[in-house]
Amino acid sequence: MTPWLAMLAFGAFHGLNPGMGWLFALSLGLQQRSERVIWYSLLPIAAGHAAAIVAVVLLVMAGLRFVPLELVRWLTAAALLALGIYKLFNYYRHPRWVGMKVGALDLFWWSFLMATAHGAGLMLVPALLGVADGADSHRGHAGMAASANGAMLLAVGVHTLSMLVVMGSCAWLIYRKFGLAVLRQKWINFDLIWAVALLLVGIVALLMAGSA
Amino acid sequence: MTLWKPDPSFYPSAKMAMQAPAERHAYVAALNPDGENKPDAICVVDLDPDSGSYSQVVHQLELPNIGDELHHFGWNACSSALCPYAPHPHLERRYLVVPGLRSSRIYIIDTKADPRRPEIVKTLEPEEVMEKSGYSRPHTVHCGPDAIYISAMGSKNGDDGPGGIFLLDHFSFDVIGPWELHRGDQELAYDFWWHLAEDVLISSEWGKPSQFENGLVPEDLLGNKYGHRIHFWDLRKRRLQQSIDIGKEHQMLLELRPAHDPTKQYGFAGVVVSTEDLSASVWAWRRRGGEWQMEKVITIPPVPAEEDVLPEALKPFKAVPPLVSDIDLSLDDRFLYVACWGTGELHQYDVSDPFKPQLTGKVEIGGVVNRKGHPKAEGELLGAPQMVEISRDGRRVYFTNSLYSSWDDQFYPGGMSGWMVKVNTRPDGGMDIDPDFFVDFGKTRVHQVRLEGGDASTDSYCYPS
Numbered sequence A: 001m002t003p004w005l006a007m008l009a010f011g012a013f014h015g016l017n018p019g020m021g022w023l024f025a026l027s028l029g030l031q032q033r034s035e036r037v038i039w040y041s042l043l044p045i046a047a048g049h050a051a052a053i054v055a056v057v058l059l060v061m062a063g064l065r066f067v068p069l070e071l072v073r074w075l076t077a078a079a080l081l082a083l084g085i086y087k088l089f090n091y092y093r094h095p096r097w098v099g100m101k102v103g104a105l106d107l108f109w110w111s112f113l114m115a116t117a118h119g120a121g122l123m124l125v126p127a128l129l130g131v132a133d134g135a136d137s138h139r140g141h142a143g144m145a146a147s148a149n150g151a152m153l154l155a156v157g158v159h160t161l162s163m164l165v166v167m168g169s170c171a172w173l174i175y176r177k178f179g180l181a182v183l184r185q186k187w188i189n190f191d192l193i194w195a196v197a198l199l200l201v202g203i204v205a206l207l208m209a210g211s212a
Numbered sequence B: 001m002t003l004w005k006p007d008p009s010f011y012p013s014a015k016m017a018m019q020a021p022a023e024r025h026a027y028v029a030a031l032n033p034d035g036e037n038k039p040d041a042i043c044v045v046d047l048d049p050d051s052g053s054y055s056q057v058v059h060q061l062e063l064p065n066i067g068d069e070l071h072h073f074g075w076n077a078c079s080s081a082l083c084p085y086a087p088h089p090h091l092e093r094r095y096l097v098v099p100g101l102r103s104s105r106i107y108i109i110d111t112k113a114d115p116r117r118p119e120i121v122k123t124l125e126p127e128e129v130m131e132k133s134g135y136s137r138p139h140t141v142h143c144g145p146d147a148i149y150i151s152a153m154g155s156k157n158g159d160d161g162p163g164g165i166f167l168l169d170h171f172s173f174d175v176i177g178p179w180e181l182h183r184g185d186q187e188l189a190y191d192f193w194w195h196l197a198e199d200v201l202i203s204s205e206w207g208k209p210s211q212f213e214n215g216l217v218p219e220d221l222l223g224n225k226y227g228h229r230i231h232f233w234d235l236r237k238r239r240l241q242q243s244i245d246i247g248k249e250h251q252m253l254l255e256l257r258p259a260h261d262p263t264k265q266y267g268f269a270g271v272v273v274s275t276e277d278l279s280a281s282v283w284a285w286r287r288r289g290g291e292w293q294m295e296k297v298i299t300i301p302p303v304p305a306e307e308d309v310l311p312e313a314l315k316p317f318k319a320v321p322p323l324v325s326d327i328d329l330s331l332d333d334r335f336l337y338v339a340c341w342g343t344g345e346l347h348q349y350d351v352s353d354p355f356k357p358q359l360t361g362k363v364e365i366g367g368v369v370n371r372k373g374h375p376k377a378e379g380e381l382l383g384a385p386q387m388v389e390i391s392r393d394g395r396r397v398y399f400t401n402s403l404y405s406s407w408d409d410q411f412y413p414g415g416m417s418g419w420m421v422k423v424n425t426r427p428d429g430g431m432d433i434d435p436d437f438f439v440d441f442g443k444t445r446v447h448q449v450r451l452e453g454g455d456a457s458t459d460s461y462c463y464p465s
Helices: A002-016 A022-031 A035-066 A069-090 A104-117 A120-138 A144-178 A181-186 A190-211 B126-133 B218-222 B312-317 B405-411
Strands: B025-031 B041-046 B057-062 B095-099 B106-110 B119-124 B135-143 B148-155 B164-168 B175-178 B192-195 B200-203 B229-234 B239-245 B250-258 B266-274 B280-288 B291-300 B324-329 B335-340 B345-350 B358-364 B388-390 B396-400 B418-425 B431-442 B445-451
Touching (some): A002 A120, A035 A069, A035 A144, A069 A120, A104 A120, A120 A144, A144 A181, B025 B418, B126 B135, B126 B175, B200 B250, B229 B280, B239 B291, B250 B324, B266 B324, B280 B324, B280 B335, B291 B335, B324 B388, B335 B388, B388 B445, B418 B445
Antiparallel strands (some): B025 B041, B041 B057, B095 B106, B106 B119, B164 B175, B192 B200, B200 B229, B250 B266, B266 B280, B324 B335, B335 B345, B345 B358, B396 B418, B418 B431
8 A cells, every 4th residue: 555655645745846837837827817727737737747757667667577676676776866866966957948838738748858857757666666566466477567567557647646636736726815925935945855855765765675 | 055945035926026125235337447457346335224324335346357347237046036937946146147248257246145245256257258158248137047148249259240148057157158049130239138928038239349349430320330120039949030120220229128027018128319310219019910019109309409518429410319228117017217328317207008108207417418416416417327227116216327438438528427326206106316315436437236136127027917
């Protein structure tokens, strides 16, 4: 159960980060004076985010064909720690792309790029491996690969849904209730938290790899 | 550099920025004209009326080189850092990015440790600036959402164009490179700004370095060879989209002031002089059916004068041209201030309807013929309102009197001194010179003013007012 909860929690965490999408959707809604624009913008953003994570899932699945699970665990931990340390000192760097006039396709690719560049998918790999592991242990050896893959994709869906709900809530609350002034007081340094999160997940991944 | 909460001087919208606390000091670009053998400086002026040193220069940061010719400058970061597609709200508005227009050197000046005693922390030498940017004579600095944008008057080699825009990295201040990917036939440069929410950048034209560095070239002016076009660019694709020629007689299309509210797609541009009738004008742009249009919305006529009271350059015309050298728009997009550097006036227009400005206020000081004084200064004053800066709440306007060293001497021969003046405005229009505020810089000339925490020509906002 723990890996699934982790996927859910990470969804909320990614959704909460203004740099991952809700702020962009909110600004488009404000600019066009339409609440509906916010909702329409959040969907391609969520889809782009999910696509970035699916790309990582595919990478992991492909990796598992060639190297043993233990090695994948170690590699994941190493990558997480390396990205975490890089981000700790460069947390303020973001890919620069698009502008303010964006369509659904722009938002999709923007979100894909943001999630990829910040290692949103990588952050989920330990949890995803846990999900795959759980799926394995419930089945016999024969249906293993298929059920593990299915479980991982389902977990990405759960994650994305959780992210979408949190993004939507943030955007809606500011649009309807609090107003933009909230940005000035409550916009904590999410980039720095993100870097620390990568490091923490990296440490957990390291411990998991060691104990497996 | 690490902040936990956004820099408190960043505001999502212009309307919110108007609630900001009043500025307590200003940074003023000060230059020492040739022959003085003294470097230029950034002066800190006390603006706090409750302070004992109100209206005084409390510190002068002398630059280590001579002959930079400070002109315009700007902040490393501003409210555009809150823009949603590349937010970095935890940057600080901390460094002044100060280009030398003549030297092509760029100073990075830190104001954090003691805002009233700023220090140089990095210098980009001319060779580096020119090599990496492809340009020379850096001019306007704007803090963009993704980088620091700087316009430049000349190309890296020689005194000619094309001038353009280059980028500085937000964090390291390294020159990233030229901004344009497709510049079309744009050659002259000067000011630029943008409609961030529309992905549109707007740039204007002054002239080539050879047309201004040794003074105004009368033949070029009478031959209509200074800039008279405005350019609209795709900010995202870095491509020239549309240029408008407002007529070759409208010489020197300089300052650009787009509306601060991102839902509005209009702005104002000042034209120094018409070679047909010596008038100055302000134009407004707007987008109609996908095309940008320019319309003349303010015309300021010249004032006839006797030949013997005019400087050499103006004698043949028997009149003083208004010479609109700077304009500035208040954060609520309501009042436009227009500096008439020839006649010695600052005009205030209500531009609630941008295409029907109403004159709501006027102050007189200096001027080629009038030389009108100030209650706190002795005798006549040379120079006139030039660089204008408005406080964020719109209640105070500051201006300085120098245009450009060699041009000052042409229009105000006889040793113009540098001064700075403050104007108090009334909420619904009208303004008066503050009798208690006059800063005398002596032989030092003063140009752009930047106010603590931001002002009306620094920040860009991605969220509607």
